[in-house]
Amino acid sequence: MKFKVNDKEVFASTGGRPFDKKKPLIIFIHGSGLSHITWVLQTRYFAFHGYSVLAIDLPGHGYSEGPALESIEEQGKWISDVIDAMEMKEASLVGHSQGCLVVLECASQFPEKIKSIGLMGGAGEIPMNPELLDLAEKGDPKAVDLMMDWAHGPAGHFGGHPVPGLHHMNLGGSIVINGSVKNALGVDFRACDNYKNGFEAAKKIKCPAINILGDRDRMCPIKAGKKLAENIKNSEVEIIENCGHMILLEEAGQSLEILKKFIRKNHPA
């Protein structure tokens, strides 16, 4: 669906069901350069099981009007604006990678609005490899190839997508390439690299949190994910074996099961 936030058009997938204000809201926030498509194996389930779902395209990504927001702090505030725009009082947030930083910011800035948070492949800070950052800011597609390589674990490199016939790395890469390497991925990587407030934000979070980590994650290694979890008061950790950074797709089934259990308990429909 399309709607306006701060007078700019925003696109969000509602998981195949119409948005319903009477149902509890879950907002899914994608990673760097990506879009709502990455969440399709989580959103449809919740949308058909009592929740209103918004898998948003951040500004300047997917079908949302640009430009991309340049800091994680702005993106966190923007998620709060999305909740207001939908005339909702509260939501649970689920983030992946950069989306986790956005969740931390939103949940720490607006604790009264956030019921629970799910963090997939998250960390308290995500410093970027300087060469990768430089390539992305120049709009070089090689940045996408490097990102896909590092983001995927063994299943991504060899195959075995949970949805028959889909190809992990080519699908992920096409989402980024179909957007803008320079104006979306480059801006996102810079925002991640600049962001230093993750652990402070984590300490302010009061709602229940779950950290879903892949033991083969090379972008946000489990050590970094565990460190973040230690800074969130009410936090659980689940580790998925043989899984890289693209947990939401590489191990879509396992990550969905973990999320189902967590969200049903902390934000029941």
Next chain:
Amino acid sequence: MDPKTYKFDTLSLHAGYMPSKNAGSRQVPIYQTTSYMFDDVDHAAALFNLERGGHIYSRISNPTVQVLEERVAALEGGTAALATASGMSAIFLTIMTLCNAGDHVVVSSQLYGGTVNLFRLTLPKFGIKATFVKPRDTEGFKKAIQENTKCIYGELVGNPGNELMNLPEISNIAHEAGIPVIIDSTYQTPYLFKPLEHGADFVVHSLTKWMAGHGSSMAGILVEGGKFDFLKTDKFPTMTEPYEGYHGLSFAEEFGPVAFTMKARAEGMRDMGPCLSPQNAWNVLQGIETLSVRMEKHCSNALKMVEYLSSHESVAWVSHASLKDNPDYELAKKLLPKGTGSMIAFGIKGGKEAGAAFIDNVKLASHLANVGDTRTLVIHPASATHSQMDEATLKLANMSHDMIRLSVGIEDIEDIINDFEDGFRAAKKPRLVANK
């Protein structure tokens, strides 16, 4: 700093499969089953509603077939693939997923005869009409596009005349009109050419041919490029508007770069059911493991045959884009730097009668209706593969009655040439052969 992703030859052997998820089996297992156990009612409902991935019924998907799909997607650079019972069913499925009654397609006139008849005779029964354009007539493709046109379809190197489409230019024309390009890349395989890197949006293959190579199994596949954005146009409402068959699902919104494959599987395989058997998928996988080495030999043998035929006194003409006087020579150099393929068309002096005598007297080359086998194959298209086309359609396809279609195999080149010498000798005495 470069990505350490696997390269073509490695993907040919490994893509789509992890032994650790299959009891350690080094070879891909053949999942000879119709159906798959659900964990519980909730799991079943989620699978049927595309809420999660997995297998339900082998008409829709199968784990062995899935390995083949991911392997070909990896080799073509596609976001997704969907394997079918044959190349023809891949084409039919693709067109039926894209088009509705009342739609129109622009099609190269030089195609496999079965494909020509699909567009000329069968699809009109479903209300889908085609305009045929000669493959070299790039401007003709533009002129043929109508308000209701939904795609441009063609073979990069046309069957059997070997004329090339200028895919990059034709893709630009299609995209300016807001429609996708579908390329049958059976002749090239991704070893020689990846259409998705040159503007095509979808690729179809008859995997029966070079991809498998062994000539033992029928199979086809559709590969999606992931770049055609259905939401940027209002031409494809079945992709963008809520679909009643899945509780109001918009395929384009939900699945983006894999939306077309998802719809082709969820709707097409569900309703039409041209599924590939796991045994045939496995057979094709065995062939793909050696694709690179076979294609190199196919191409080197083909170049030697082109040289041999071009200087032969019994040959009237040779069509192969490797020849410097071929109108497609420069385009082929640009698009097909690794080789122009192993299909050769040539005309035999003495016309149809001489052609028949030639085919009846070669012994190593097999006379049959297939191409891309590891063995050398010959046929007289006007009396076989393209015999159901009328004179006007044959003319549009630039096909003559003296044409022999040759699919060069990977035997020792001296043996192939010696065999052809026997054929040409007999072709000089057609009456003697006819009275035999």
